[in-house]
Structure formats: C-alpha cells, structure tokens
Amino acid sequence: MFNSYFIKRLVLTNYRSYEKLRIDTSVAKNIIITGDNGAGKTNILEAISMLSQAGPFRKAKLAQLGKTECSTPVFTISSQIQSDDETVNLGLSYNYADKQNLSEDDEVIEKRQIVANEENITVSDLQNYIKIIWITPFMDRLFSEATGERRKFLDNLISNFYPFYGVALNQYSNLLKQRAKILKSKKIDEKWLDAIEENIVEKGVSIAALRIEFEEKLNNILKNLDNAFPKIQIHIDGVIEEKLKIMKSVDVEDFYKKSLLDNREMFKFTFSPPVEGVHRSDFSAMNLDKNITADQTSTGEQKLAVISIILAYANMLYLYFNKYPLVLIDEAPAHLDEFKTKELFEELEKIPTQVWMTGILKSDFKFFEDKSSLFIEIENSQIK
Ligand SMILES: Nc1ncnc2c1ncn2[C@@H]1O[C@H](COP(=O)(O)OP(=O)(O)OP(=O)(O)O)[C@@H](O)[C@H]1O
Numbered sequence: 001m002f003n004s005y006f007i008k009r010l011v012l013t014n015y016r017s018y019e020k021l022r023i024d025t026s027v028a029k030n031i032i033i034t035g036d037n038g039a040g041k042t043n044i045l046e047a048i049s050m051l052s053q054a055g056p057f058r059k060a061k062l063a064q065l066g067k068t069e070c071s072t073p074v075f076t077i078s079s080q081i082q083s084d085d086e087t088v089n090l091g092l093s094y095n096y097a098d099k100q101n102l103s104e105d106d107e108v109i110e111k112r113q114i115v116a117n118e119e120n121i122t123v124s125d126l127q128n129y130i131k132i133i134w135i136t137p138f139m140d141r142l143f144s145e146a147t148g149e150r151r152k153f154l155d156n157l158i159s160n161f162y163p164f165y166g167v168a169l170n171q172y173s174n175l176l177k178q179r180a181k182i183l184k185s186k187k188i189d190e191k192w193l194d195a196i197e198e199n200i201v202e203k204g205v206s207i208a209a210l211r212i213e214f215e216e217k218l219n220n221i222l223k224n225l226d227n228a229f230p231k232i233q234i235h236i237d238g239v240i241e242e243k244l245k246i247m248k249s250v251d252v253e254d255f256y257k258k259s260l261l262d263n264r265e266m267f268k269f270t271f272s273p274p275v276e277g278v279h280r281s282d283f284s285a286m287n288l289d290k291n292i293t294a295d296q297t298s299t300g301e302q303k304l305a306v307i308s309i310i311l312a313y314a315n316m317l318y319l320y321f322n323k324y325p326l327v328l329i330d331e332a333p334a335h336l337d338e339f340k341t342k343e344l345f346e347e348l349e350k351i352p353t354q355v356w357m358t359g360i361l362k363s364d365f366k367f368f369e370d371k372s373s374l375f376i377e378i379e380n381s382q383i384k
C-alpha cells in the first residue's frame, strides 16, 4: 500500500538536453542524481515538475523546453506512477515546431497534450494523478524576491490542496485578460464588461477565501511541527484577503466591484493602470525563533524556512487526503550546513514518499546509502 506517489519509470524524449533518457526506479524511495555543472540534473527534476499544473519549476516558455537542433521537434515526458495500489501511465507531449516566437498567452491556447491511462486530460486534472512539491535553488531567496514568484509558490501549494483552486485561478486570470482587452478596444461594450467584472469579483473572493482557510490550516501544522527547522508562521498579504478576514463577503464584493469600476475610469487617462485584486496578493513568513520576517534572514535561513513550510505541507496533505506528495529538491545540500543537511535527510526519510534530489557530489548523500535509494550519476546528459 503506497499512501504517496512513486515514479516507477520516467522516459524523456527531446526534453531540454536529453534526446532520450529512461530511468527505471524500481520504486526506490530516494532518487539521487549527481554530476557536474551543466550535466543535466535539474532538467530531469524540471521534467517531473511538468507533471504538475504549476510546472515547469524554472520559468520557461514551453518551446524552450524542447531540445534544440532536433529533427522531430516534439518533446515528451512519460511516466509510470504508483500510488495506492494503482499504476497510472501519465504522459505529456508538446510539438514545438515553429513555436519559439509564441507569447506565453498564445502558448496557453496552444496547449500541451496530456494523457492519463490513454485518455486525454487537462493540466488541472493532473493533480488527480500525482501531487508534486519542490524546493529549488531559486527559493533560497524566496522571501526577498519579487512578489510574483512567491505567489506562484503559494498558489502551487494551494492548488494541490483544493482541487478547484487551480481552475478558479485560471478562470480568474482569463477574465482579467478579457477585461483588459475590452478596455483597450475602441468600442467598449459596457454590459459585457459588467458581466466580466461580476465574474472577476465572484472568483476573486472565492480564491481569497480559500487562501485564508489554507493559511490557517498550514499555520496550525507549522505550529505543532517538531523538528530542527525554524518555527515559521505564514501570512497572506492581500487587500481582498485582509478585508475578508474582518468584513462580510458581500461587503468585500462591493469593495472589489467599486475598485474595478474606479479602475475603468483610470483606463481613460492611463495605459493599463494596475487593478487591485487577488492576482496582486503576496505572502510573507515570520521566523518565530528569531522574531523577524523571513526576508530579513540569511540565504541558508530562507532555505530552512522553505523546508519548514514544505515539510508542514507534506504532513498537511497526509492529514487531509491520506497521501504524501512526491518531493523534488534541486541542489539539496546547497547552503545547508552539515547538521541541517542531516536533519533534512532524516525528515525526508520519515515521509513515506519518493524524493528526487540533485547535488554535485555523490559523497554528500552518504546518508542514503543503506536506505532504499537509487543513485544516478549524469555526465553530458547521459547516465554514467
Ligand atoms: N532546449 C534545450 N536544448 C538543448 N539543451 C538545453 C536546452 N535547455 C537547456 N539545455 C542544456 O541543458 C544542460 C543541462 O542543464 P541543467 O540545468 O540540467 O544542468 P545541471 O546538471 O542542473 O547543472 P548545475 O549543477 O549547474 O545546476 C545545460 O548545459 C543547458 O545548456
């Protein structure tokens, strides 16, 4: 019985630096990928992240993921996933011929093809088949980076928790785009705009409500977590979320509607004035051990804060869904001292799910040698 997710097999074709890569894991618990800079380690984890709605975990357009100088410009990621007593064949492909110049919006329309057990599914269906969380080197500065990436991190956690959250977010962002298009057009259809704004408000308030609920649930788990990582408390910073905590939802809806209306007026004088809403929310974290916000802590400490959140989140998914998520950690030992690295490995070993990790040196992962582990050494995008 697997109350978590194990990738049994992963096959990449024309993905990034790989023309072909096949990994059979024999459901090992820890997959440790090592190799020099540029060997192709992150590319493997990134390919796995594509099996989640929030993937790829590095900012890239879909066409950039396809191998350059390739005679068949189609990349595929196929996997066999074991969860509970089921095996699912989950695959994704994208034809990137002549797509290098597509904008991100056009790529959304373009769509990747996703298949689960030979049936076509959508990106938001993915979390029914596998839930994936990750820690990447980028997150070492998660709390001092720009808002957008932090929001993406949080949204990924929430959409794996509430199945309809990701769908609502997509709908919300499409509505915002439609609204901007109408406002930029010469003839504005006011009725149509009213309907869209009504919808934006409805979706926005439900997104904010889910974020608040999530914040409370995660903070409860964080509070009770007993490990060597910092005690963290997250806080969602957003105008709509703040109001929803103290006002009735009908009043928040009125406020939201009014700010959209005011913004319509501003459109007459300015090109694309920023519009308030849940798409601009952010989150911050308090390091309770030091009593300072996480953005004021060191690079290593920010990574430790992210680890605290990810460990709490894994426990939260188990508590509510009886399932731990698959975990990806790119450059696992980076920025961590010897003690913290060992603590991280011990905590990961306690979670009965598959963990894929990368690092430069195999010797940094000695801890896993006598455990259920598969060590893969990569050189020039080939398994050594
Ligand atoms: N679309 C692409 N086609 C071909 N090669 C690509 C493509 N995108 C990236 N690469 C190459 O993939 C190689 C491996 O990248 P990757 O990020 O996986 O390295 P890494 O092993 O994680 O290195 P590091 O230790 O520095 O993080 C890079 O040399 C990069 O140039």
Ligand SMILES: [Mg+2]
Residues within 6 Å of the ligand: 041, 042, 043, 330
């Ligand atoms: Mg890398």
